[in-house]
Amino acid sequence: xxxxxxxxxxxxxxxRRRRWGRVRSLTTIDKxxxxxxxxxxxxxxxxxxxxxxxxxxVLSFTRWNGIGGLHARACSPPPAPSILQNGCWYGxxxxxxxxxxxxxxxxxxxxxxIWLLVFLTLATPLGILFAVIIDSGIRGxxxxxxxxxxxxxLSLALIGIIWEFIYSQxxxxxxxxxxxxxxxxxxxxxxxxxxxxxxxxxxxxWRQAGYVMVLYLAGLKAVDPSxxxxxxxxxxxxxxxxxxxIFPVMRPINIVILVVTVIESLRAFDLVYITxxxxxxxxxLSVLVTQNIVGEVQRIGFGSALGVVLxxxxxxxxxxxxxxxxxxxxxx
Amino acid sequence: xSDSSVPRSLTQANVGRRGLLKGLAGVAGLAxxxxxxxxxGSSGSSSxxxxxxxxxxxxxxxxxxxxxxxxxxxxLVTGATKATGTKITINTVDHNTFQQNISSYLxxxxxxxxxxxxxxxxxxxxxxGLATPIDDVWAKIGGNFSAAAQALSKGLxxxxxxxxxxNYPWVVFYNKSTFKQKGxxxxxxxxxxxxxxxxxxxxxxxxxxFADKDGWPALGTFDIINLRLNGYDYHIKLMKHQIPWTxxxxxxxxxxxxxxxxxxQSGANGRIWQDAAKTLExxxxxxxxxxxxxxxxxxxxxxxxxxxxxxFPYPVINPAWGQDYMDAPTDGFMLSAKAxxxxxxxxxxxxxxxxGAEAAYLKYDEWDVGLAQGLSVPSYNSIQTTxxxxxxxxxxxxxxxxxxxxxxxxxxxITLIQQFINNPTASTISTIQKSAEAQAKTIFTG
Numbered sequence: 115x116x117x118x119x120x121x122x123x124x125x126x127x128x129x130r131r132r133r134w135g136r137v138r139s140l141t142t143i144d145k146x147x148x149x150x151x152x153x154x155x156x157x158x159x160x161x162x163x164x165x166x167x168x169x170x171x172v173l174s175f176t177r178w179n180g181i182g183g184l185h186a187r188a189c190s191p192p193p194a195p196s197i198l199q200n201g202c203w204y205g206x207x208x209x210x211x212x213x214x215x216x217x218x219x220x221x222x223x224x225x226x227x228i229w230l231l232v233f234l235t236l237a238t239p240l241g242i243l244f245a246v247i248i249d250s251g252i253r254g255x256x257x258x259x260x261x262x263x264x265x266x267x268l269s270l271a272l273i274g275i276i277w278e279f280i281y282s283q284x285x286x287x288x289x290x291x292x293x294x295x296x297x298x299x300x301x302x303x304x305x306x307x308x309x310x311x312x313x314x315x316x317x318x319x320w321r322q323a324g325y326v327m328v329l330y331l332a333g334l335k336a337v338d339p340s341x342x343x344x345x346x347x348x349x350x351x352x353x354x355x356x357x358x359x360i361f362p363v364m365r366p367i368n369i370v371i372l373v374v375t376v377i378e379s380l381r382a383f384d385l386v387y388i389t390x391x392x393x394x395x396x397x398x399l400s401v402l403v404t405q406n407i408v409g410e411v412q413r414i415g416f417g418s419a420l421g422v423v424l425x426x427x428x429x430x431x432x433x434x435x436x437x438x439x440x441x442x443x444x445x446x
Numbered sequence: 447x448s449d450s451s452v453p454r455s456l457t458q459a460n461v462g463r464r465g466l467l468k469g470l471a472g473v474a475g476l477a478x479x480x481x482x483x484x485x486x487g488s489s490g491s492s493s494x495x496x497x498x499x500x501x502x503x504x505x506x507x508x509x510x511x512x513x514x515x516x517x518x519x520x521x522l523v524t525g526a527t528k529a530t531g532t533k534i535t536i537n538t539v540d541h542n543t544f545q546q547n548i549s550s551y552l553x554x555x556x557x558x559x560x561x562x563x564x565x566x567x568x569x570x571x572x573x574x575g576l577a578t579p580i581d582d583v584w585a586k587i588g589g590n591f592s593a594a595a596q597a598l599s600k601g602l603x604x605x606x607x608x609x610x611x612x613n614y615p616w617v618v619f620y621n622k623s624t625f626k627q628k629g630x631x632x633x634x635x636x637x638x639x640x641x642x643x644x645x646x647x648x649x650x651x652x653x654x655x656f657a658d659k660d661g662w663p664a665l666g667t668f669d670i671i672n673l674r675l676n677g678y679d680y681h682i683k684l685m686k687h688q689i690p691w692t693x694x695x696x697x698x699x700x701x702x703x704x705x706x707x708x709x710x711q712s713g714a715n716g717r718i719w720q721d722a723a724k725t726l727e728x729x730x731x732x733x734x735x736x737x738x739x740x741x742x743x744x745x746x747x748x749x750x751x752x753x754x755x756x757x758f759p760y761p762v763i764n765p766a767w768g769q770d771y772m773d774a775p776t777d778g779f780m781l782s783a784k785a786x787x788x789x790x791x792x793x794x795x796x797x798x799x800x801x802g803a804e805a806a807y808l809k810y811d812e813w814d815v816g817l818a819q820g821l822s823v824p825s826y827n828s829i830q831t832t833x834x835x836x837x838x839x840x841x842x843x844x845x846x847x848x849x850x851x852x853x854x855x856x857x858x859x860i861t862l863i864q865q866f867i868n869n870p871t872a873s874t875i876s877t878i879q880k881s882a883e884a885q886a887k888t889i890f891t892g
Contacts, residue, residue: 305716
């Protein structure tokens with residue numbers, strides 16, 4: 115196949131040379147504009163993203179209830195009463211406690227990973243499948259499109275509430291239809307810790323598939339129809355056409371979808387928080403951070419430590435993605 | 447009752463913290479506009495710090511954001527203005543938001559007076575120097591309150607920081623018609639209690655409606671069994687981690703609870719308490735242990751016959767303690783440390799502490815009861831009059847686990863008790879006791 119994306123996007127060598135030539139002849143105003151356009155976002159980025167992130171890292175080494183100031187003194191060893199142990203340097207104790215004696219920690223890590231895997235292997239491919247089927251021009255495609263897109267327009271909190279009506283033990287749709295809404299044999303979709311994560315993942319996938327579908331559909335519409343035509347003339351099957359021609363051509367969209375999927379998985383919060391507050395089988399790192407920092411539980415240091423763990427986990431896919439992107443651009 | 451027609455959310459004040467978020471999320475979702483918290487009403491006018499200019503004006507931060515409590519609170523404040531001549535600006539904040547932001551609120555520019563809860567939850571902020579002691583107010587109003595109510599209003603340093611407005615009991619609810627029809631009698635001892643549960647099960651009823659999806663309702667069961675079995679002092683010491691969670695007494699509480707397990711509605715971790723109350727309403731369940739602020743309020747919301755709803759105090763387990771104690775969560779008011787006009791604010795607190803003020807508030811409330819002694823409230827229904835009797839016979843009342851202990855510890859117990867409900871065995875008990883103690887050590891002593 116001739117049309118690899120690299121060739122489609124990289125400008126001819128002469129054009130690149132001309133661009134560099136232009137840089138040398140920048141006027142003062144141009145330079146100011148460049149400094150403004152780069153500097154302002156840079157400052158905003160530093161102030162709103164890096165400062166809080168670094169502050170969280172620093173706080174994660176302290177024991178602090180959010181009242182009064184922080185100081186550099188180390189916390190006295192136990193059994194000093196906690197009220198005297200405020201705003202002091204706690205070393206790696208928060209991390210140590212999180213991994214050793216905080217029961218929700220490991221379930222939360224595992225659930226975050228499950229969430230990511232389910233989105234990557236089920237929800238997102240399902241969305242792509244929807245997009246491809248709709249794009250193939252089946253009858254009533256607009257109706258399918260609207261129906262599948264509908265959940266994307268709802269807030270996740272609302273989705274959680276809608277599904278609660280479906281899953282509820284005594285009054286829910288599923289148990290009623292199965293005739294199990296009685297008390298003895300009702301299926302406890304949201305309360306059974308072996309079931310509820312999967313039940314919530316169905317809710318999440320319901321939305322994620324629609325989201326991916328819309329993104330992918332937009333990409334599919336932009337694919338040059340002559341490519342398909344050529345494939346058809348060459349006698350390629352629909353399956354082969356998709357995997358060998360359409361999918362590679364859609365690389366930029368694929369990357370966007372991959373990033374969206376990873377982001378949506380790591381920031382998962384709303385659904386479990388609305389379902390049961392993130393307890394009993396629905397622990398996620400994002401919820402544990404909230405449970406410890408927002409509200410009356412003022413364990414700022416401990417919550418920050420959990421936040422840093424989430425940051426480190428998020429850095430893995432971000433780093434892979436960025437290094438891949440830069441490497442490709444460097445090659446191009 | 448003038449407010450029975452007022453549509454109210456399922457989440458009465460201090461009850462469904464998460465439930466309220468759901469309501470808000472629904473509103474935000476339907477409106478499809480703005481972030482969730484954008485939907486939080488901030489009615490009233492001043493947003494903190496006002497009223498500094500005049501010596502006769504104060505601001506009052508309120509989390510009574512649901513329609514009925516808001517109306518009741520407005521009536522209370524109007525009465526206070528009339529009696530003291532103090533101009534009061536109310537700053538109402540959605541109660542979920544209020545509670546989540548309390549720490550920064552009190553450190554920032556708090557209102558002179560603010561609504562809050564008795565117990566450790568109050569003592570914590572008092573100990574951090576965020577509230578002003580009001581011993582001089584209590585010198586005048588002290589006579590209106592029982593020793594138990596006085597004790598509730600004191601900080602860890604023994605000074606007063608709190609003026610109560612209402613409380614409500616945690617008791618065992620039942621439908622009078624069901625008891626009459628099946629010939630059940632109110633149990634007073636544990637054996638009678640279990641025997642009644644057995645009989646109900648045979649009669650095809652769920653003996654106890656039970657829900658713990660929100661995590662906190664089951665804490666009440668732990669509280670009451672601990673109070674009945676080990677007494678009030680033990681319970682409060684445990685809550686403050688002066689007794690380790692690995693203590694034999696705690697094991698005994700869980701073992702007692704184990705006996706009750708076969709009679710509790712199954713799948714509690716997946717059920718919200720509103721749905722459990724509905725099984726009682728529909729007479730599928732025989733009894734339910736929860737607060738009047740939830741069960742009676744739910745009856746009103748669902749327009750179920752409130753007159754049919756009765757309750758009895760939790761039966762005796764250990765004769766040494768009888769039925770001396772119960773959870774009766776108390777709400778009230780505090781004076782912030784940064785108050786701009788403490789003199790006028792104290793005058794308002796004195797008015798609220800006088801018994802007439804509580805009656806003005808309770809005119810709009812069908813399930814809470816006042817604390818002042820000799821208070822006569824003509825609008826009380828039968829639930830409220832029996833609540834008053836039940837609470838007044840107690841030698842001491844605790845507040846509820848999430849008010850009597852550090853909030854982080856309450857969260858830890860929510861997780862552990864849900865584990866116990868999922869898998870009620872002896873080995874779970876020993877696991878959760880060990881985990882509770884390990885977490886308590888980090889929370890209370892570092």
